[in-house]
Amino acid sequence: MMSLKTVLVTGAAGQLGKLLRESLRGKVRALRLSDIAVMDPANEGEELWPCDLTDVDGVRQMMVGVDCVVHLGASLNVDDWNETLQVNIAGTYNIFEAAKRAGVGRIVYASSHHAVGMYPVDEPLDQNVPLRPDSLYGLSKCFGENTARYFWDKFGLEAVCLRIGSTRSKPTEPRELSTWLSEPDFQALVYACLSAKAVEFSVVYGVSNNSDSWWNNTHATHLNYVPRDNAAHYQAEIESLVASGKSVGHYALQGGKRADYGMVVLQNEPSNS
Numbered sequence: 001m002m003s004l005k006t007v008l009v010t011g012a013a014g015q016l017g018k019l020l021r022e023s024l025r026g027k028v029r030a031l032r033l034s035d036i037a038v039m040d041p042a043n044e045g046e047e048l049w050p051c052d053l054t055d056v057d058g059v060r061q062m063m064v065g066v067d068c069v070v071h072l073g074a075s076l077n078v079d080d081w082n083e084t085l086q087v088n089i090a091g092t093y094n095i096f097e098a099a100k101r102a103g104v105g106r107i108v109y110a111s112s113h114h115a116v117g118m119y120p121v122d123e124p125l126d127q128n129v130p131l132r133p134d135s136l137y138g139l140s141k142c143f144g145e146n147t148a149r150y151f152w153d154k155f156g157l158e159a160v161c162l163r164i165g166s167t168r169s170k171p172t173e174p175r176e177l178s179t180w181l182s183e184p185d186f187q188a189l190v191y192a193c194l195s196a197k198a199v200e201f202s203v204v205y206g207v208s209n210n211s212d213s214w215w216n217n218t219h220a221t222h223l224n225y226v227p228r229d230n231a232a233h234y235q236a237e238i239e240s241l242v243a244s245g246k247s248v249g250h251y252a253l254q255g256g257k258r259a260d261y262g263m264v265v266l267q268n269e270p271s272n273s
């Protein structure tokens with residue numbers, strides 16, 4: 001089992017960071033929590049480490065003494081190139097490079113299904129499909145996955161890239177019948193990544209046990225991840241939200257709204273012949 005002495009969580013003030021903070025409490029010897037946003041005061045066993053991911057020296061100092069990293073910190077902006085470049089691309093590189101220098105064993109990287117969001121919704125995907133990013137955000141997640149691959153192949157830094165679906169307390173639109181990752185399943189998945197004996201370089205979909213899932217995780221037997229929740233449980237509720245106009249209908253592409261954002265639909269050129 002991977003040593004869980006000191007775990008650094010970036011993006012700790014965010015939606016998923018808060019969930020992880022709650023679930024890792026008491027399971028690791030020390031939890032180092034980092035963000036640029038204000039975090040709740042530290043509990044016993046926690047250490048707050050404010051840091052901007054774009055600050056190379058700050059990230060290097062933060063990494064000293066860390067055994068594993070859960071890298072959640074990111075900009076979720078769909079198409080702001082400068083922010084995506086600074087935070088998601090340079091910031092993620094800073095995390096991997098600092099981890100290598102500090103001798104960190106493993107990084108759990110919060111990728112996203114938006115790295116493959118341009119696939120149509122009727123196409124089942126496994127971990128080996130070519131990347132098809134649906135936005136600058138999705139493109140930055142492709143960079144993160146390739147960074148993880150590079151640091152494993154070249155420097156032996158283990159990484160699991162989690163192509164996270166949609167984490168919320170319950171699914172609220174039809175596409176989430178496929179993409180939903182319940183909060184307890186997210187917490188269990190990250191713990192499985194941290195505690196697995198070996199992960200080398202792995203890509204795993206962050207998804208619950210949904211009847212309508214598009215994603216195949218059958219290769220991930222090296223992780224003890226057994227998702228408990230199924231979005232189908234909420235199907236009737238979602239259908240009534242759609243019927244009452246409170247939820248959107250169906251999307252053609254797996255990335256949903258982000259895939260549709262700004263898309264130019266190419267028309268066939270009229271033939272001259």
Ligand SMILES: NC(=O)c1ccc[n+]([C@@H]2O[C@H](COP(=O)([O-])OP(=O)(O)OC[C@H]3O[C@@H](n4cnc5c(N)ncnc54)[C@H](O)[C@@H]3O)[C@@H](O)[C@H]2O)c1
Nearest residue numbers: 011013014015016036037052053073074110112164166167
């Ligand atoms: N929530 C989901 O359903 C979902 C789905 C797919 C992928 N993800 C990924 O999971 C991770 C966490 O998502 P979330 O929903 O908690 O997002 P969030 O926006 O709630 O949290 C991201 C955190 O990153 C921090 N951050 C931003 N810029 C920073 C910087 N320069 N330096 C340090 N910290 C910075 C923010 O302050 C924020 O607290 C992200 O990488 C996201 O892309 C989430």
